[in-house]
Amino acid sequence: MTSVLSAKHFHDEQAAYKWVEARIWPDGPICPHCGGVDRIGKLKGKSTRIGTYKCYQCRKPFTVKVGTVFESSHIPIHKWLQAIALMSSSKKGISTNQLWRILGVSLKAAWFMSHRIREAMRDGSLTPMGGSGVPIEIDETYFGRMETPRPSPQRRGRPPLKRKRDWDKRAIVSLVERGGSVRSFHVENADKATINQIIAGNLLREARVHTDESRLYGDVAAQVASHETVKHTAGEYVRGDVHTNSVENFFSVFKRGMKGVYQHCAEKNLHRYLAEFDFRYNSRTALGVNDEMRTERAVKGIVGKRLTYRTASGR
Numbered sequence: 446m447t448s449v450l451s452a453k454h455f456h457d458e459q460a461a462y463k464w465v466e467a468r469i470w471p472d473g474p475i476c477p478h479c480g481g482v483d484r485i486g487k488l489k490g491k492s493t494r495i496g497t498y499k500c501y502q503c504r505k506p507f508t509v510k511v512g513t514v515f516e517s518s519h520i521p522i523h524k525w526l527q528a529i530a531l532m533s534s535s536k537k538g539i540s541t542n543q544l545w546r547i548l549g550v551s552l553k554a555a556w557f558m559s560h561r562i563r564e565a566m567r568d569g570s571l572t573p574m575g576g577s578g579v580p581i582e583i584d585e586t587y588f589g590r591m592e593t594p595r596p597s598p599q600r601r602g603r604p605p606l607k608r609k610r611d612w613d614k615r616a617i618v619s620l621v622e623r624g625g626s627v628r629s630f631h632v633e634n635a636d637k638a639t640i641n642q643i644i645a646g647n648l649l650r651e652a653r654v655h656t657d658e659s660r661l662y663g664d665v666a667a668q669v670a671s672h673e674t675v676k677h678t679a680g681e682y683v684r685g686d687v688h689t690n691s692v693e694n695f696f697s698v699f700k701r702g703m704k705g706v707y708q709h710c711a712e713k714n715l716h717r718y719l720a721e722f723d724f725r726y727n728s729r730t731a732l733g734v735n736d737e738m739r740t741e742r743a744v745k746g747i748v749g750k751r752l753t754y755r756t757a758s759g760r
């Protein structure tokens with residue numbers, strides 16, 4: 446068996462640039478400063494960095510890194526590609542420590558790279574779901590302690606007297622098109638208003654929705670073509686084709702990865718981890734996407750998603 450990292454672009458910087466350029470600029474280089482495509486020359490010479498072009502329209506140099514998550518990083522691109530391939534092919538994710546050991550970069554760099562790669566994996570073009578007639582399963586789950594637990598309205602910010610299960614945990618809502626893709630949200634509160642908002646922003650009116658019988662989904666029927674529920678409290682998990690098994694399976698992969706691999710995740714970064722798990726689910730093997738194709742998809746996502754160290758670490 447050949448390793449996922451055996452290709453030349455994972456080891457040779459020149460090959461790495463070429464490989465990324467072919468994916469970001471399928472029709473040839475584009476100047477990120479002025480958008481020019483016609484008067485671009487490749488700069489060569491011992492003192493010139495690999496992959497440097499010059500635009501003779503605006504007279505500025507550039508590389509394929511400009512305007513991407515790789516910009517201003519001193520890590521060689523072939524190492525970035527290794528990191529992307531590893532994160533794309535590990536079902537439950539890959540820890541910063543493991544990346545650090547494999548890539549031979551600093552621990553801080555490995556941490557930063559993994560967050561930038563999660564940004565690249567984030568789906569920026571969100572078209573509404575539910576147009577195909579295939580059921581959309583919606584469910585909520587809780588993961589990890591909130592850093593500032595949500596206040597209780599009756600107790601003026603103090604914890605509620607009767608502690609409901611999960612009251613101090615981070616809430617996640619996911620929508621799964623059965624046999625298709627997932628879209629996850631880290632929400633402040635998993636309540637009816639939040640669910641309604643998510644549905645309004647992500648589902649078509651003709652969508653068919655399946656959920657459990659929770660009160661959170663009380664307004665769903667008014668927003669979409671049909672809403673059917675299974676009664677988990679009564680031990681009913683499947684009724685005909687009505688169930689929420691796909692979204693529950695997604696949550697279980699997510700939780701196993703978060704507990705087993707990542708362990709600690711700052712609340713403000715939770716949406717990035719969700720983007721990572723969404724990305725892998727949406728390009729899973731069952732949909733005909735192999736490790737190589739998944740890596741390519743992630744690389745195509747690097748454009749226009751710069752993330753500064755400050756944004757990620759909050760420092």
Ligand SMILES: [Zn+2]
Binds near residue numbers: 481503
């Ligand atoms: Zn230019």
